[in-house]
Amino acid sequence: MSSRDWLGLKHELPRRRQFMLVVLSFLLPLALWSAVSYVPWLWHPFVRVTAPGGVDYFIEGMDVPRAVFAKEKAAALQAGLVAPAGYPVNPVYLPAPHKVARAFFTAFKTPPRLPNEPWLHESLGHSIRTIFWGFVISSVFGIPLGILCGSYRFFSKLQEPFVEFFRYLPAPAFGALCVAILGIDDPPKIAIIVIGTLFQQVLVIGNTVRKVDPALIEAAQTLGARGWRLVRRVIIPATISDIYTDLRILLGWAWTYLIVAEVVGTSSGITFFINQQARYRNFDNVYAAIAMIGIIGFSTDMALAWLGQYLFPWKRRRRASALKSSVAEPSPSSAIPMSIG
Amino acid sequence: MNASSLALPDYRQQRPEVAARFQRIKERPVVLRIEDLAKHFGSGPAARTVFDGVSLDIHRREFISIIGASGCGKSTLIRIVAGLEEASAGRILLDGKPVSGPGPDRGMVFQGYTLFPWRTVKENVMFGLEMGGMDRSTADAEARQWLEMVGLGKFAESYPHELSGGMKQRVAIARALANNPRILIMDEPFGALDALTRCKMQGYLLQIWRKVDVTILFITHDLDEACFLSDRIIVMGANPGRIIEVIENPVPRPRSVEQFLTPEFLALKQRLDDIIHAPGAAEAEEKLPVVKLTEAGDEVE
């Protein structure tokens, strides 16, 4: 196992090693977080007071900066009072991994503080619904427009300059407008996601479609395809798997707009949960909720990638080169009668 | 040129059976007529003439090769014939009728394989048939027959990326022929293949051409390929592009690899070599500046 085997440029790694690296990519940040959380002399800028001793303003459970604690302790000792006791801690906004891990499960089991507040799973469900509809509505318009822009100069020139302009208007800026028009519930939130995604979608898909190999179009033309059929039978199938990849990336962006959208009108969904928990200073729940967004986004993307293999079988290149070398070249048969022409 | 060329016969000298064959070809109807074709790119002072005054008649079931220096406009010429580019002057007549724009009556095989990667091999061959309005089951049966003919029946359900270069090009040929084109246009179709595969493909192409009623217009860089395949060879020159000479191939048919060393073959090849590499005739070869990159005293030769 030389280092070249691991670090060769553009060198395919065996599956086992790839898997190890994938696991490692998650383990490394986790190890760093654990180190900072569990090794007392790494960072830990505060001291949690367990016994106030002779310091009159210390209360049990209070966090004081280390330097202050040391000074008060020295002062107390000098005055002949009982020294305060405590142990080093990190700030409350950096909970240890095990606390966040625990919050992952308890958050679902903890009833909301107020009876009209949603449970965590309800908040998550709400967010997923919002993003789903926002993305579907955006795609219903964005995909066809993108394909038209990519295929015809006419539509490209007619639409793209405006789309390009509109893309620079930040979606959150439309928050107040959306609420005024669509009310305070879900519609304005969905609208923000649509505004944030649609214009990018048209441009990104337009670009992808423009990149279709012109030789394929020419080949199709010499085979008698023209006009709309050229778009439907050649341009769309030639780019559909790339469009699919674009959509996966755009779906990631939609999550960013979700967080903005959910504070528009009445705050809702996972953002509401996060803000509420931060207000109660339950930072372990906050991290758990943020991590859940990550997990939902990441697993959705993995699922879509996996689905893509079945939707686009011609993109599966495995063993392609092996087949090439193992199959002997068959020659044209001479048994076909001339009548075929 | 050299001593051996002195011993070769004149390339214009034809055996009686070869002469008779050319006589028969000339009596056949003209499938494709290129009339005074010219192509310019750009306008104003930046305008550039690729070729000018190109005229040619191609008869039914003739195999025509075009050779010429790189950049003399071979690809441009046949792209105009295929309708993929517009001529600046002149016209193209197919069976006496002027054509414009691409159409299934002129099949094309490109150097890059241009198979549709999302379609299986069989579906690739079916593409033109479907565009022509044939129903799926008939097209399916027809496509299978064509694949059998190019020897790829077993690969009907494979995707193009699972095929080798030579196999892909055979699918491309089957796909073009399935449309029953009047003429099959091929732009260096075997240029990307290795020497051995290329040689096999030349044999396959002749076999296929013998079985199908189609006229072939074939561009190549390879003199052996032109001599081996064609009836007539069109030699083009550059700056501006034009037809320098039209040569009737004296090598008798049926062709075989053994003929590569016959006097006719060598004489023809010698002649092509002379025209293409004659100083000033075909191209004004640019002299590249010689830059020495190694230390003095490092001469290997």
Ligand SMILES: Nc1ncnc2c1ncn2[C@@H]1O[C@H](COP(=O)(O)OP(=O)(O)OP(=O)(O)O)[C@@H](O)[C@H]1O
């Ligand atoms: N779209 C274009 N715009 C401007 N000039 C072009 C264009 N297409 C081709 N040309 C010019 O036309 C000339 C002929 O090109 P063409 O590709 O037909 O040559 P060719 O004989 O096929 O060369 P090769 O043997 O290398 O394939 C070239 O000098 C090229 O620069």
Ligand SMILES: [Mg+2]
């Ligand atoms: Mg060319």
